[in-house]
Amino acid sequence: MKNYRGKAVKGFVVFLLIMLFCTFVSRSIYAYQMPRVETDKAQRKSISHVVSAEGCVAAVSESAVVVPAGIRIAEVCVRVGEKIEKGTVLFRLDTEYLIADAEALEDEIVLSEQKLTEKKSDLKIAEQARQTERARAKEDLENVTRTQDLNVGQASRRYELAKNEMTACSPEDEGRYALEKAFIEAEMSLQSADNERSLAILEAQRRVEDADRAVTNEKSSIMEAEQELEELQEALAIDQGLIAQNGEVFSGIDGSVSSVQISVGEKTTDGAAMKLADGSRGWVFEARLTKEQMAYFNPDDNVTLKFQNGKNAVENCLVLATNQIDDDNYLVTVEVQEESVSMGDTGVLQFSTQEGPYECCVLLSAVYTSNDSSYVFVIREIDTILGTELKIVKRNVSIIDKNDTYAALEEGSLGEEEQVVVDSDKEIAPGDTVRPMEYDY
Amino acid sequence: MRTKRFLWIVARRVIRKIADGICLCGFAVPVFLPVVMVLCSSVKSEYELSELLSPILSSGTGEINWQFLSLYPTAGHFFQLLFGTPDFFTVFWNSLKIVSLILLGQLVIAVPSAWAFAAFRFRGRGILFLLYIMLMLLPFQVTMLPSYLVLNRLHMLDTHGAVILPAIFSTFPVFLIYRSFAGIPGELLEAARIDGAGEWSIFTRIGVPLGSGGILSALVLGFLDYWNMMEQPLAFLQDKTLWPLSLYLPEIDIRQAGRALAASVITLIPAAFIFAMGQEYLEEGIAASGIKA
Numbered sequence: 091m092k093n094y095r096g097k098a099v100k101g102f103v104v105f106l107l108i109m110l111f112c113t114f115v116s117r118s119i120y121a122y123q124m125p126r127v128e129t130d131k132a133q134r135k136s137i138s139h140v141v142s143a144e145g146c147v148a149a150v151s152e153s154a155v156v157v158p159a160g161i162r163i164a165e166v167c168v169r170v171g172e173k174i175e176k177g178t179v180l181f182r183l184d185t186e187y188l189i190a191d192a193e194a195l196e197d198e199i200v201l202s203e204q205k206l207t208e209k210k211s212d213l214k215i216a217e218q219a220r221q222t223e224r225a226r227a228k229e230d231l232e233n234v235t236r237t238q239d240l241n242v243g244q245a246s247r248r249y250e251l252a253k254n255e256m257t258a259c260s261p262e263d264e265g266r267y268a269l270e271k272a273f274i275e276a277e278m279s280l281q282s283a284d285n286e287r288s289l290a291i292l293e294a295q296r297r298v299e300d301a302d303r304a305v306t307n308e309k310s311s312i313m314e315a316e317q318e319l320e321e322l323q324e325a326l327a328i329d330q331g332l333i334a335q336n337g338e339v340f341s342g343i344d345g346s347v348s349s350v351q352i353s354v355g356e357k358t359t360d361g362a363a364m365k366l367a368d369g370s371r372g373w374v375f376e377a378r379l380t381k382e383q384m385a386y387f388n389p390d391d392n393v394t395l396k397f398q399n400g401k402n403a404v405e406n407c408l409v410l411a412t413n414q415i416d417d418d419n420y421l422v423t424v425e426v427q428e429e430s431v432s433m434g435d436t437g438v439l440q441f442s443t444q445e446g447p448y449e450c451c452v453l454l455s456a457v458y459t460s461n462d463s464s465y466v467f468v469i470r471e472i473d474t475i476l477g478t479e480l481k482i483v484k485r486n487v488s489i490i491d492k493n494d495t496y497a498a499l500e501e502g503s504l505g506e507e508e509q510v511v512v513d514s515d516k517e518i519a520p521g522d523t524v525r526p527m528e529y530d531y
Numbered sequence: 532m533r534t535k536r537f538l539w540i541v542a543r544r545v546i547r548k549i550a551d552g553i554c555l556c557g558f559a560v561p562v563f564l565p566v567v568m569v570l571c572s573s574v575k576s577e578y579e580l581s582e583l584l585s586p587i588l589s590s591g592t593g594e595i596n597w598q599f600l601s602l603y604p605t606a607g608h609f610f611q612l613l614f615g616t617p618d619f620f621t622v623f624w625n626s627l628k629i630v631s632l633i634l635l636g637q638l639v640i641a642v643p644s645a646w647a648f649a650a651f652r653f654r655g656r657g658i659l660f661l662l663y664i665m666l667m668l669l670p671f672q673v674t675m676l677p678s679y680l681v682l683n684r685l686h687m688l689d690t691h692g693a694v695i696l697p698a699i700f701s702t703f704p705v706f707l708i709y710r711s712f713a714g715i716p717g718e719l720l721e722a723a724r725i726d727g728a729g730e731w732s733i734f735t736r737i738g739v740p741l742g743s744g745g746i747l748s749a750l751v752l753g754f755l756d757y758w759n760m761m762e763q764p765l766a767f768l769q770d771k772t773l774w775p776l777s778l779y780l781p782e783i784d785i786r787q788a789g790r791a792l793a794a795s796v797i798t799l800i801p802a803a804f805i806f807a808m809g810q811e812y813l814e815e816g817i818a819a820s821g822i823k824a
Binding site: 098099105112119120474 | 616618770774779801811
């Protein structure tokens with residue numbers, strides 16, 4: 091029995107030692123698995139917004155270089171973005187094509203002049219016929235008017251007579267009926283004569299107008315022919331000018347080439363062969379901003395332009411215009427005073443603004459977003475069997491402003507002393523037990 | 532003829548033994564059944580437990596279907612409890628501390644008290660002993676309020692002292708140890724006095740060794756009682772860091788039934804060891820009281 095008791099005692103001691111060992115191991119594992127968090131309180135802060143938008147330098151104005159269509163390009167002497175001065179050769183046209191085009195224009199001009207001459211003589215003849223016709227129509231009008239006036243006069247007298255006779259006769263007389271009938275007939279005759287008069291006069295007047303209009307079409311046709319002739323002569327003058335310059339097209343302004351629509355060997359088209367940006371009136375910087383960025387933008391503020399390719403940054407630039415491109419984008423145009431920039435230079439537009447101060451600001455890393463709602467994790471001390479531990483509690487919040495670093499929450503979202511989790515070494519969820527982050531010093 | 536008679540006697544003894552065994556097992560099985568269920572269930576997988584306990588966990592209707600043998604036995608619950616639940620060890624050591632200090636205190640308080648009742652005849656001894664018995668019979672619910680008031684006045688609430696101190700002065704061990712001290716012949720004590728032994732020597736050299744059976748029995752029974760004590764910690768301990776095992780087990784979520792069963796098994800082990808250590812004395816004490824009766 092003593093042996094049995096001794097074994098029981100030893101067994102119990104071993105059991106206690108095992109429990110002691112497991113106590114340390116379980117605590118170590120528990121502490122190792124526990125996420126470590128860094129916390130911070132909500133602060134009163136202003137939120138600064140630094141907005142950067144990419145853009146490029148553009149010209150204040152542009153001009154188009156237009157040449158006759160259908161001429162083959164012999165050489166293109168500039169490229170897009172190249173700086174040019176007044177008199178720089180932009181491109182060269184094939185002179186053979188120019189000469190052929192000029193000859194064709196001359197032939198057209200001759201034909202056009204002949205047509206014009208014919209039209210003018212036709213106009214003269216037509217004018218004479220018109221005048222004759224007009225005189226005849228006028229005479230007819232006078233005759234018709236006179237005749238119809240007579241008819242109406244007669245009808246009117248008969249009407250008056252019938253009326254008087256009817257008025258003079260008493261209603262009981264036997265001949266009253268006949269007089270009334272005669273009166274009605276006279277009245278109808280008068281109306282008929284009146285209508286006939288109106289129609290006849292109208293018809294005669296129409297004939298007079300037609301006679302006047304007869305020559306209008308010829309006149310407009312002559313005007314068209316004259317205009318066509320003028321255009322042909324202008325085009326010929328251009329061609330002759332280009333031929334005199336050996337087909338070279340020069341720039342008329344100082345600036346840079348903003349676009350080139352032609353290529354060697356191709357023929358020119360009706361549109362602009364090239365577009366030139368006029369550098370004499372200065373440059374502007376155009377940047378595209380989103381709707382969210384525009385919320386912080388004040389046109390009265392000065393902005394900073396930073397260019398690539400080592401060019402100087404330009405501060406305090408004046409905003410010239412803001413235009414809405416579509417629902418979500420805006421184009422901001424800024425004046426550029428820097429001389430070293432040129433058309434097409436890319437850069438970044440920057441401006442900063444401060445909103446607030448807000449009473450409740452936390453680090454942006456503390457705010458989580460899910461399904462259009464935002465929340466933060468705060469820690470709460472709870473009493474457990476292991477003592478006072480820190481547990482994670484989820485708190486829904488509303489963000490009223492934020493930048494890349496801080497988020498401003500609605501006032502009252504968090505208590506003054508509440509600790510918000512801003513960083514953790516493991517993923518955390520509501521209900522998790524955590525401990526403060528330890529730093530190696 | 533003799534052989535037949537002999538065989539018949541042997542057979543009758545065997546049959547009687549078997550019948551006795553069956554009859555005793557019939558009473559023992561319901562006693563052992565809960566322990567066996569806990570042991571078997573503590574190695575069942577979470578899936579099996581959720582299936583078996585689904586009437587409790589989810590629907591709240593239907594009957595629990597129990598199986599002793601596990602389809603997918605696992606030691607995962609024990610691993611999770613022993614290596615992933617540090618709060619279990621906090622309550623374990625709290626329980627051990629409380630019980631150890633109570634038993635130590637009872638050794639200091641109850642043993643001399645029992646000796647006084649057994650070895651001395653003084654005025655009011657009977658009434659005092661009667662009072663002890665009455666106090667022993669009072670349930671905790673009756674003494675809870677006065678104990679609370681006293682402990683509050685002593686600023687001992689929410690400390691382990693609130694549980695340990697009243698238990699140290701429990702009257703039950705006095706009663707148990709008194710029975711063993713009462714069995715020591717008075718003549719032996721007289722002889723010792725005649726030989727010049729002082730009362731303290733008589734107590735320590737004669738009383739305690741001869742009454743050790745009763746003392747150990749009281750300690751074993753006390754351990755089993757205080758290891759599972761629930762009302763006092765529930766009433767007097769608010770701070771969870773002071774809780775014993777008996778309050779921790781009901782805190783485990785029923786959805787973690789595996790861990791709860793593993794914790795129950797671990798909780799059983801110290802009691803089993805203590806019982807194994809003191810079984811002999813318990814049996815002696817029961818047998819001795821029977822002989823004396």
